[in-house]
Amino acid sequence: xxxxxxxxxxxxxxxxxxxxxxxxxxxxxxxxxxxxxxxxxxxxxxxxxxxxxxxxxxxxxxxxxxxxxxxxxxxxxxxxxxxxxxxxxxxxxxxxxxxxxxxxxxxxxxxxxxxxxxxxxxxxxxxxxxxxxxxxxxxxxxxxxxxxxxxxxxxxxxxxxxxxxxxxxxxxxxxxxxxxxxxxxxxxxxxxxxxxxxxxxxxxxxxxxxxxxxxxxxxxxxxxxxxxxxxxxxxxxxxxxxxxxxxxxxxxxxxxxxxxxxxxxxxxxxxxxxxxxxxxxxxxxxxxxxxxxxxxxxxxxxxxxxxxxxxxxxxxxxxxxxxxxxxxxxxxxxxxxxxxxxxxxxxxxxxxxxxxxxxxxxxxxxxxxxxxxxxxxxxxxxxxxxxxxxxxxxxxxxxxxxxxxxxxxxxxxxxxxxxxxxxxxxxxxxxxx
Amino acid sequence: xxxxxxxxxxxxxxxxxxxxxxxxxxxxxxxxxxxxxxxxxxxxxxxxxxxxxxxxxxxxxxxxxxxxxxxxxxxxxxxxxxxxxxxxxxxxxxxxxxxxxxxxxxxxxxxxxxxxxxxxxxxxxxxxxxxxxxxxxxxxxxxxxxxxxxxxxxxxxxxxxxxxxxxxxxxxxxxxxxxxxxxxxxxxxxxxxxxxxxxxxxxxxxxxxxxxxxxxxxxxxxxxxxxxxxxxxxxxxxxxxxxxxxxxxxxxxxxxxxxxxxxxxxxxxxxxxxxxxxxxxxxxxxxxxxxxxxxxxxxxxxxxxxxxxxxxxxxxxxxxxxxxxxxxxxxxxxxxxxxxxxxxxxxxxxxxxxxxxxxxxxxxxxxxxxxxxxxxxxxxxxxxxxxxxxxxxxxxxxxxxxxxxxxxxxxxxxxxxxxxxxxxxxxxxxxxxxxxxxxxxxxxxxxxxxxxxxxxxxxxxxxxxxxxxxxxxxxxxxxxxxxxxxxxxxxxxxx
Numbered sequence: 001x002x003x004x005x006x007x008x009x010x011x012x013x014x015x016x017x018x019x020x021x022x023x024x025x026x027x028x029x030x031x032x033x034x035x036x037x038x039x040x041x042x043x044x045x046x047x048x049x050x051x052x053x054x055x056x057x058x059x060x061x062x063x064x065x066x067x068x069x070x071x072x073x074x075x076x077x078x079x080x081x082x083x084x085x086x087x088x089x090x091x092x093x094x095x096x097x098x099x100x101x102x103x104x105x106x107x108x109x110x111x112x113x114x115x116x117x118x119x120x121x122x123x124x125x126x127x128x129x130x131x132x133x134x135x136x137x138x139x140x141x142x143x144x145x146x147x148x149x150x151x152x153x154x155x156x157x158x159x160x161x162x163x164x165x166x167x168x169x170x171x172x173x174x175x176x177x178x179x180x181x182x183x184x185x186x187x188x189x190x191x192x193x194x195x196x197x198x199x200x201x202x203x204x205x206x207x208x209x210x211x212x213x214x215x216x217x218x219x220x221x222x223x224x225x226x227x228x229x230x231x232x233x234x235x236x237x238x239x240x241x242x243x244x245x246x247x248x249x250x251x252x253x254x255x256x257x258x259x260x261x262x263x264x265x266x267x268x269x270x271x272x273x274x275x276x277x278x279x280x281x282x283x284x285x286x287x288x289x290x291x292x293x294x295x296x297x298x299x300x301x302x303x304x305x306x307x308x309x310x311x312x313x314x315x316x317x318x319x320x321x322x323x324x325x326x327x328x329x330x331x332x333x334x335x336x337x338x339x340x341x342x343x344x345x346x347x348x349x350x351x352x353x354x355x356x357x358x359x360x361x362x363x364x365x366x367x368x369x370x371x372x373x374x375x376x377x378x379x380x381x382x383x384x385x386x387x388x389x390x391x392x393x394x395x396x397x398x399x400x401x402x403x404x405x406x407x408x409x410x411x412x413x414x415x416x417x418x419x420x421x422x423x424x425x426x427x428x429x430x431x432x433x
Numbered sequence: 434x435x436x437x438x439x440x441x442x443x444x445x446x447x448x449x450x451x452x453x454x455x456x457x458x459x460x461x462x463x464x465x466x467x468x469x470x471x472x473x474x475x476x477x478x479x480x481x482x483x484x485x486x487x488x489x490x491x492x493x494x495x496x497x498x499x500x501x502x503x504x505x506x507x508x509x510x511x512x513x514x515x516x517x518x519x520x521x522x523x524x525x526x527x528x529x530x531x532x533x534x535x536x537x538x539x540x541x542x543x544x545x546x547x548x549x550x551x552x553x554x555x556x557x558x559x560x561x562x563x564x565x566x567x568x569x570x571x572x573x574x575x576x577x578x579x580x581x582x583x584x585x586x587x588x589x590x591x592x593x594x595x596x597x598x599x600x601x602x603x604x605x606x607x608x609x610x611x612x613x614x615x616x617x618x619x620x621x622x623x624x625x626x627x628x629x630x631x632x633x634x635x636x637x638x639x640x641x642x643x644x645x646x647x648x649x650x651x652x653x654x655x656x657x658x659x660x661x662x663x664x665x666x667x668x669x670x671x672x673x674x675x676x677x678x679x680x681x682x683x684x685x686x687x688x689x690x691x692x693x694x695x696x697x698x699x700x701x702x703x704x705x706x707x708x709x710x711x712x713x714x715x716x717x718x719x720x721x722x723x724x725x726x727x728x729x730x731x732x733x734x735x736x737x738x739x740x741x742x743x744x745x746x747x748x749x750x751x752x753x754x755x756x757x758x759x760x761x762x763x764x765x766x767x768x769x770x771x772x773x774x775x776x777x778x779x780x781x782x783x784x785x786x787x788x789x790x791x792x793x794x795x796x797x798x799x800x801x802x803x804x805x806x807x808x809x810x811x812x813x814x815x816x817x818x819x820x821x822x823x824x825x826x827x828x829x830x831x832x833x834x835x836x837x838x839x840x841x842x843x844x845x846x847x848x849x850x851x852x853x854x855x856x857x858x859x860x861x862x863x864x865x866x867x868x869x870x871x872x873x874x875x876x877x878x879x880x881x882x883x884x885x886x887x888x889x890x891x892x893x894x895x896x897x898x899x900x901x902x903x904x905x906x907x908x909x910x911x912x913x914x915x916x917x918x919x920x921x922x923x924x925x926x927x928x
Contacts, residue, residue, distance in 0.1 A: 001864060005791040005808075013787045014684050016653045016808050021685045027555045031775025034517045041769065045526025047541030049534065052525040058533045061756050068449040070482050078500030079493035082514050085710035088841050089902070090832060090895040091502075093434065094492035095709040101438050104913040108475035114911050118711070120567040123756035131610075152756045159728070159752030163581055163612035207469050235461055237471050250756065260542055261532030261757025262567065263712030275909060281710065286905035289890070293434055294897040298905040304570070304606035305846070309615045314606035317568035317700065321708030331438050331485050332448035335477045343461065344454055350464050351456040369465040386535070398533050402745075421455040 049395060051258065055423050057396035059373045059414025060203065061122060061150050062261060063253040065231065065341070066418050067329065071255045074328045081321055085281075089296040096295035099320070100283045102327035106267050109233045109330075109338075110247035111240020113272035117281040117297075118265055118323040119315060122250025123153040125266030126197060126227050127160035128279045128313055129246045132270075133195035133223045134166065135312070136277055140194035140222075146171045146180040148202035149227060151403045157197070171196075178204040178366030178375060185216060195223040195245075201232060203403075204412065205373030206366055214243035230254055230267065230326075232371045234342030239269075246270045255329025256322050265322035276302065279313030344417035345372035348424065352415050355428045362431065365410050373414045375400065375407070382411065385431070392430045434896060435491045439913050442480035449482070476915055495896045496709075497840045503866050505793075507812045507843035507855025508601070508649055510679050510701035515773065518704065518766040527765060532757040536742050543741035546761070547732050549768045550716075556771070556779065557678070557695045558688025559718035563727040565759035569676060572696030572715030573607035573643070578751040579694060579719060579726040580641050580670050581611055586749075587668075591640035595664075597626050599650060599847040601676060604643045613640060620849055624650045624805040631663055641670035646690065647677050647810035649847040649855070651790065661691025670694060670723075675715075678702045679859070680787050680811035683780030693720050703767035714763040725749040730758065785860035786811040789867060793858055796871035800878040804850045812857035814850050825881040825888050827852040832899060833880070835892035837873045 002008065007015075014022050032040065051064050058064075075081065079094065086092030086099075099117045106115035119125040130143055143161070145154055147170050158168060169188050172181045180198060189196075196217050200208045210226065217224045226244035231253045239247035251265035252258075270278060276299060284298030304311040333341060349372040356376055357364050365375040378385070382399045389395075397411040404410070415424070461470060480488070497504070504511035522528070527542060536543065550562040566572040577594070584591045594608040598617045605615040616634055621627040625648065642664050646654045654660065664671050673692040679702045681687070687695045699705045700713035707713070719727065729750045730743045743758070774782060787810055794813045798806065804814040817827040831841030831854070843855040858867060880887055890898065 001788055001792050005788070005795050010784050010788075013784045013791075016655065016810065017685050018655050018658075021658070021690055023683065023685050023689070026683055026776040026779060028552055028771060028776040028779060031778045032772050034773075037517060037769055037773055038521055040772065041521035041527075041545075041765075042524070044541035044545055045524045047544070048526040048530055049538035050525035050529035051531055052529045054538070056531050056534070058531045060533055062532050064529070064531065066451065068482075070448060070485050074486070074489040074493075076519070077490070077493045079496050079498045081706045081708050082499040083496050083709045084504065084506060084509060084511060084707050084840070086496075088497070088831065088835070089900045090892050090897055091497040091835050091840055092495075092709075093896045094494065094496035097435065097437070097495075098489070098492050099709075100911070101913070103911055104437075104439065105475075105477060107912045108477060111473070111475075120571060121755050121757075124567070124571070124754065150756065152753060155753040156755065159578065159754060160610075162578060162752065163610070207465060211468065233471065233475065235471060236465070237469055238473075238475070241472055257528045257762070258531050259528055260530040260539070260761040261759070262755065263714075263760040263762050264756075275911070282909075282911055284905040285910040286901045288898040288900050290898055292897055294900045296900050296902050296905050298902070298909060298911070301906070303602075305602035307606075308602050309605035309609040311602070311606040311609075314570045314574060314603055314610050315568070316570045316603050317698075317707075317711040317713040319567075319708075319712045320710030321706070322712055324709065327438075328485065328489060331478045331480060331488070332482065333477070334442075334447045334479045335474055336445070336479075337447050337449055338475065338477060340451060343458075344451065346461060346464060347454055347456055347458055350459075369469065371465075390535075390538075395531065395534055395538065417451060420452070424456070 051395060054393050054395045055419065057413050057427065058398055060398050060412055061250055062258055063416055064258055064418060065253050065416050067255050068332045070332050071325060071328045075321060075325045080324060086297060089294065093294060096283050098324050098327055100285065100295050102323045103283060105327060105330045106269050109230055110269040111238030112247055112269040114275050115267065115269040116278050117283055118319045119268055119280050120319060121262065121264040121266045123156035125248040125268050126153050127157045129225045129248045130157060130161065130195060130197060132277055132279060133225060136274065137194040137223065140192050141165060142167045142169060142192045142194065144169050144171055144188055144193055144196035146198050148173045148180055148204060149197055149199040150203045177368040178206040179208050179368050182209060182212065185213065189216060189220045189222065191220060193220060193222040195225050197225045197227060199227040201229060201371045201373065204366055204375045205370040206368035207370060210242040218243065231342055231345065234338035235346060236371065251326050254326035256325050263319055263322055265319045265326060277312055280315050280318055341417050348419055349374065349415035352413065352424045356431060359432050372416060373412060376411045376413060377409050379409055388433060389430050394427055394430055437913055438478045438480065438488050442478055442484055444479055446479045446481050448480055448485045502838055502840050503862060503870060504840040505842045505856045505858050505870065506840060507857040508676055509843065510857060510859055512704055512859040513861040514704050514706040515770065518769040521769050522762060522765045540741060543732055545765060545768050547734065547741055549764060552771050553697060553716055553718055557697065557718055558686030559695055560721040561724040561727065562716055562718040563731065564716045564764050565728050565754050566715040566717055567755055567760050568711060568713040569696060569698045569715040570603040570607055571754055572717045573603055574610055575717045575728060575754055576672050576694040576696055577607055577611040579723055582726045582751050583670065583723060584640050592638045594640055595634060595642040597644065597648065599648055599849050600643060600645065601649065601674060604674060624652050625654050625656060626660055628656060628659060631660065635663055635667045637667060639667055639669045641672055643672040643674055645674040645677050647680060650805055650814050651809040651812035652805060653810055657690045676701060677811065680783050682783035683776060684783045693723060699763055699767040704770040705763045705766045712760050712763050714760040726751050728752060728754055782860050789858040789860060789862055792867055793856060793871065797874055800875050812855060815854040815856065816850050817852035817854055820881040821852050823881050823885045825885045827854050829888035829891060830854060830877055833877050833888055833891040836894045839870060839873060
């Protein structure tokens with residue numbers, strides 16, 4: 001092959017690189033065989049505590065749900081995971097159809113009209129929602145965000161908006177309810193506010209007064225962005241039902257692994273009138289020259305590869321495979337499954353909450369209704385408690401000290417359907433010591 | 434076509450099982466006031482596990498993939514994704530880790546991520562890396578925010594970002610997201626940045642320049658040191674778009690060329706699967722002076738015992754891009770790839786990427802116009818201008834390739850070449866595959882001469898013929914509606 005292109009030695013392949021830029025040698029260690037690589041990964045894995053071996057009560061945006069075997073068997077097909085973004089529709093009908101179905105499922109779950117093909121994760125999808133609201137609401141340069149929104153999401157929002165001239169106003173929470181302070185919302189709500197971000201259930205697990213919030217926002221012409229936990233939507237009112245304009249959030253809970261925080265899946269849905277302002281890829285239905293149904297990436301003139309600096313977002317690569325995962329998961333669960341999973345989360349978390357609240361030295365911090373996460377206050381001292389639970393082989397709960405200094409003695413518990421009564425009782429025993 | 438998943442199944446069917454509830458059950462409304470509960474159920478499929486399997490297996494067959502097809506997709510680096518990289522992470526010690534676990538319970542995975550940062554520093558020639566950005570575009574955004582923070586701290590945030598006219602669309606889009614005005618720099622007759630024009634455009638208001646090297650024409654920017662001098666001369670920073678890093682592996686490093694900020698696309702250069710459009714990862718590396726601005730959290734090693742910590746306390750940091758630490762599952766695969774290849778393998782990869790591209794270029798010149806006829810790096814750009822005279826456009830050639838089991842190359846990009854066909858074979862492909870591609874492309878060139886009408890039907894072998902994209906954009910149907918269930922085709926059981 002070298003000869004064919006008129007070269008003699010492999011070294012000559014560097015010919016177009018100026019000599020002084022050519023590298024002598026990398027410091028990367030020499031290569032490993034397949035067996036050596038497996039040993040290395042096996043050895044490092046053993047140093048980690050998996051939630052399979054150590055039951056975890058951690059939630060806060062990353063949830064340990066049951067994943068039916070069928071999910072990874074489907075997404076593990078090379079035809080899906082080694083394919084490229086489906087720009088060439090005729091060579092990508094399988095993936096395009098699967099994403100069209102995913103969009104439908106997200107629209108159904110959120111009760112909104114349209115959904116995109118995915119964004120990076122829950123935090124960045126919330127930031128993209130805020131950017132979209134700003135572009136829809138020309139002239140309005142204030143954004144409200146409740147302090148009950150995940151602290152990391154708020155940090156990401158600030159980062160995304162750091163180069164824009166936008167004022168971000170954080171709304172305090174009611175110290176008894178652990179919900180957005182509606183009085184404070186009313187006071188901050190002016191004609192300059194483009195949108196308000198509310199998480200439901202919020203970071204504390206509390207269910208917000210979403211319907212009232214929606215009415216207040218719309219009365220002032222502000223858009224309502226609701227950040228939701230999709231599993232909860234098997235039970236809780238959908239953003240569409242309570243009048244949200246945009247629903248977004250973390251789709252990891254839909255069949256994706258915890259994997260130390262990623263890859264996850266930002267989902268994004270909105271009312272139909274905002275379709276052409278949405279960020280990210282969108283799959284649309286069409287037909288071929290013979291009139292047969294087919295699917296394509298559509299409304300591409302919103303996107304960076306066409307519109308460049310005028311695009312609605314800079315996103316290109318998204319989380320396609322994670323969206324496919326969510327679709328297969330939701331297909332396997334179906335209409336009744338999403339309700340059953342949500343119900344088991346509700347029942348088991350309330351069982352645990354009731355048991356803990358009866359223990360001496362513990363009480364539920366907030367009185368608002370919750371889904372599968374709740375905050376407990378205790379003076380027992382977190383580091384001691386954590387150590388004791390770890391000795392029993394239990395991970396979590398999450399201390400709120402770093403996130404909310406005023407809640408330094410508070411712990412956030414999460415219970416999903418994978419916990420058994422025996423595990424919950426064991427945790428209670430550990431806490432009682 | 435396969436019916437939609439909503440069009441198969443029947444009421445009550447489901448494809449999973451859960452243990453029955455083992456705690457006493459109460460009505461949901463006894464926990465949550467009914468005004469907070471859902472009134473209409475989501476219209477999700479009602480299918481069995483076998484229905485699910487048949488459905489998705491059938492869809493998977495209607496898709497091109499690297500596992501099944503040659504993908505000469507320029508600037509996308511569709512290399513083979515080694516199977517061992519998928520296997521090594523499939524153990525509970527990686528899959529089932531919660532991001533808020535205590536660091537003591539995560540030492541193994543943190544060790545890998547920490548080491549990956551060091552390896553990437555060596556490969557691209559910078560001082561520190563942050564693994565958090567979830568894809569190239571987010572890496573660009575991160576890099577530009579770092580630039581913004583750097584200049585702001587020096588008293589003038591500056592307004593402009595320079596990009597070559599051949600740049601990727603994400604470059605100007607990311608710059609706009611950072612509030613910058615985008616200024617395009619023309620290419621010269623050699624397909625490189627025009628230095629005269631660059632000198633004319635730079636001033637104290639230029640925050641920096643974004644550059645891909647090799648550029649999107651597959652040419653090495655051989656005056657990159659001079660470019661760096663010009664940008665640094667006005668106090669600006671030079672940003673490396675890592676989309677085309679593959680041919681430089683082991684051969685040259687962006688850091689040595691004067692780049693201050695570098696992102697890499699693990700889903701291109703480091704073999705992590707594209708996943709049908711993601712997830713990827715876009716780690717960002719910087720020179721020492723910029724490291725304090727990197728996003729948080731960062732992984733740090735404690736001096737005494739060597740324990741790894743996840744630290745948030747960096748007051749000058751630009752902030753955070755994702756809720757947690759980025760696409761860890763993707764990063765672990767990239768680490769597996771780098772460790773498998775080692776320094777020798779990385780060099781071989783860079784060389785073979787260049788060899789394969791030039792082999793194709795040689796085989797195709799004479800049959801198609803070559804935009805810049807000289808030795809290329811990992812990719813090159815043809816122009817279908819000759820074929821267009823017969824009424825066959827780049828798009829037609831792309832669609833015709835599907836009939837030969839080859840994924841179309843990137844077309845109509847870069848914008849500076851009319852009827853552009855951008856070809857990147859990657860190092861993965863054998864000589865036989867490359868020869869097959871050359872033969873097919875020659876045949877298509879001949880067909881364009883002799884029977885241009887043939888192209889209007891192409892592809893003929895795909896599950897669908899040419900799709901009407903204009904109709905789709907004018908009448909957006911982006912969701913299945915239940916009412917169409919009755920009108921839908923009857924479910925068939927053929928693939």
